[in-house]
Amino acid sequence: MARATRFWPALVTLAAAVAFEIMPLPEMLQTLRPPLPAMVLLYWVMMWPERFGLLTAFILGIVLDILHGQLLGQNALALCMVTYTMVRFHLQIRIFPLWQMTMTVFALLTLMTALQFVVEGMAGFGTIGLRRWPAVIFGTLLWQPVMALLDRVREQCETHTSNF
Secondary structure, X not given: OOOOOOOHHHHHHHXXXXXXXXXXXXXXXXXXXXXXXXXXXXXXXXXXXXXXXXXXXXXXXXXXXXXXXXXXXXXXXXXXXXXXXXXXXXXXXXXXXHHHHXXXXXXHHHHHHHHHHHHHHHHOXXXXXXXXXXHHHHHHHHHHHHHHHHHHHHHHHHHOOOOO
């Protein structure tokens, strides 16, 4: 009888990404902070869409809205949009070459950032849009190491060869 795949390590990686999101950084590094919760969510949705999906994206988005003190639902909407796209095309994206997968993640992070910018603009908050884009570029550059780390966690979860 096969044992069910443990997925609590995936939840720990999401919690660690949220912790990284609220960790204080020097002002000059603040603009380079990658959207790590979104990147980790995109990975888990791509690999385990039956366990992580729109509900996970919505809850994570609400948590981020509360932690950042932003409009309630701003991050939830953006994360749900990119998560839906990933769920819809996860089988195709998984077989992409690494460079093409990285460009797909860049497009999804760009979509997420653009949605956040539009929501803030509609709410009347005058934010400078150029301040957001270094984080998207830096997140894209970090996609490959983040994916490698999360691949290792996923393989450990699926094989059950070692304890966490």
